Amino acid sequence: IWVYPPSTSLLSSDLECLKWQAYLALGGLDGICVRSDVDAQGTIGNRLPNA
Incomplete structure (x- = not known):
């Protein structure tokens, strides 16, 4: 069975x-x-920083 991720988050x-x-x-x-x-200004590309 192949399970694909949803098309939207x-x-x-x-x-x-x-x-x-x-x-x-x-x-x-x-x-x-x-x-x-x-x-919110600390995000990069709408993602939380890794560090």
């Missing part, structure tokens, strides 16, 4: 929206921290 490219999506998705897990100090 399920996540928003808007950084503020992506932070809330991560917060809601990971909120109940232990040992997970969602950073809220990343500014």
